[in-house]
Amino acid sequence: MKKQMTRKEMPLGTVIDSPGCSREYKTGGWRNLIPVRNAEKCTNCLICWIYCPEGCIKVKDGKITEIDLDYCKGCGICAEECPVKGKAITMVEEKKEN
């Protein structure tokens, strides 16, 4: 989270001059279900990647490397849309502390 600015520190007229800084705001805490990916089943078709509303499925050289749980809200679209027979992603109850 950003430190709260004073009026003198704020750029004029509601301007935000750090593009994409919403990444400092983590939305992972919204989640009840957590996506679990079976790397062996996954064909890296990237359907989950293109449908994810959060952009939290990380891809490198066409291969999924991780699901960024800092932002995943647990909607389950990735698991629902996974075209692999028997699903390469499943949603499971997340064990939370407290």
Next chain:
Amino acid sequence: MTNLQTKKEPGSVKDIKSARFAAMTGNNAIAEAMRQINPDVVAAYPITPQTEAVEEFADFVANGKVKTEYVAVESEHSSMSACIGASAAGARTITTTSSAGFALMWEMLPIASGLRTPIVMYVANRAFSAPLNIHCSHDDTMGGRDTGWIQLYSENAQEGYDNMIQAIRIAEDQSVRLPVMVCLDGFIISHSVERVDLLDDETVRKFIGENKPPYHLLNVAKPITIGACALQDYYTEHKRQHSEALINSKDKILQVADEFAKISGRKYGLFESYKLDDAEYGLVIINSAAGVAKMVVDDLRGKGVKAGLLKPRVYRPFPGKEIRDALKHLKAIAVMDRVDAFGAGRTPTFTEVASAMYGLEKQPLMINYVYGLGGRDIRLEDINNVYEKLMDIAKKGKVDKVFDYLTVRE
């Protein structure tokens, strides 16, 4: 309405290089100022009585006299929205309107100022409906006085022209970055032909300089988000920042006026004091009617009556302290507005002036009139009656009726 020149600096307009003059309506003078300013974008919608100004400007565009992109929008709401977009994109931007058009863009006025887009807007003051009336009241801009804009009022075409040119400098100044509205009386001034002294194009170009926005939407290397929502945690800081900027703009307005005097020979301040220094009875009156009132002042002075007048120019930021200092020695003051603030029992300018006088040990007696609504003519004898009323209450030492309508059939 003749002989209404503002105070001249020592020397005269004849000393100014390449000065010229012309017979122009208020709308002509504004359009001419717009041509000389040569803005990047104009987005405007026609409405009586401002229409002639945009028609004339469209003609400049059609004949290649300006480099402006003219956006002929489908409403005033869209004109102000497009101006906000253009100004946020770094373009020098102007629009014009009146009355209902002003009301339709109302939602966008605090947005333009809140986003700190330095738009300049010419308003030919006109009455609000209902009943519909195309003539002058100050309903529009007085209603919009607290939308976070700087407001400059103009007695005649000359002042309208001069205010437009100064408005660009004020709005775009790095310490200000706020929109400015330049107001003059619809029909009475917008459509009356007067002599206007004009600057030459090059002088205006040099005077206004370049717009240098600290951020803008076309800077691909440094993307910004402008207009985000700010909730309980930030809204107050945004408003405070805006409020400070408006209050602090007073110094810049005066500095720009000083520089303008150097190129034009015409000196502006926060307001015009007319024979006020030793006056006992004074009017506070805005725009064209001040011209009529000055003639009455001259006449009364000829009869030995110490009459004077204060004509506000800068209404936002309101120069309360300066106005108090200019008026505090008077015996009695009449504040006259071409607008009613329904239900308040006082008009906007009375409220402002009375508030400025608050705390004085010895306060002048004050009365308040609504006059000239919907373009009703204000005559010399009407103003004369007001001064007589002031002399009467000063003699009695008390006011029996603070608020009244002038020239109404009861």
Next chain:
Amino acid sequence: MALSLKELSKKEELFSSGHRLCAGCGAATTMRQIMLATEDPVVISTATGCVYVATATYPYTAWKCNWIHSAFENSAATISGVEAAYQSLKRQGKIDKKIKFIAIGGDGGTYDIGLQSLSGALERGHNFLYVCYNNEAYMNTGIQRSGATPLGASTTTSPAGSASYGKKVFRKDLTAIVAAHNIPYLAQTTPAHWRDLMGKVQKALAVEGPTFLNILAPCHRGWRVEMKDSMKLARLAADTCYWPLYEVENGQWKLNYTPKEKKPVTEWLKPQGRFKHLFSNPEYQKVVDRLQETVDKEWAALLKKCVVESKPPETETKTAPARDVC
């Protein structure tokens, strides 16, 4: 550029994580896909609505491009000012970069309160793309009916009750209204048809002049479905022909997707809680029938207009996932 997911996944995400749209939001997927489809720098104006409040909450922004919000009903007017500034400054030699302009609004900001501003900007011919993310009600303020809400849907201002079956009138056909402006390109699509959507964004941005996309973006909160089902519902809308995928290019209507088997509209209605009352009260069967009749009639009319059936512009195929429909 090639619309293969592998290639697209190498691009920078210009719509960042950390936005506050609901989990499973169809509009969020839509925004990601739009931004991934852009090639030149873009300036975006966004109308007040879900996408606005959830992506630009001071001091945070999900946008990596230049972006502006000014109000609700004026996304198109605002972008027309930005575009006018660009034209002016470019003509004066003060800017040389190629920049594209996109206005975004929900169905409230587009079908209803922003219709005049949209129409004006289209008529004036500004060079911009208008995107309506259509979730068929005022979702940001709590599911009030809009001009895009379908007949029979229960919303908070057209609630189903003992004396009402929900919204009493049909949605307006905004895409056809836009088509009547004779702009060079417009289309309907959904984020479930990602290749169709992204191809249309690229096609629209390549065209000189105003262009328009009406994108059905399911809202699971307002539609009363599970959040995992957003894409499924968008797909069903196309498969039932409730939301046909088509484009109008220089006045020529083209169908982009014909379902293998046209499903009954009930398959799209039944999973949605906003239509539940239509199926629990036998009297309301007539509303379902009217919906089906209207879909059939509109589909037949569309087929007549679409003389050419065409695939979307970019047809490179990726290794065959079953759902990669078009």
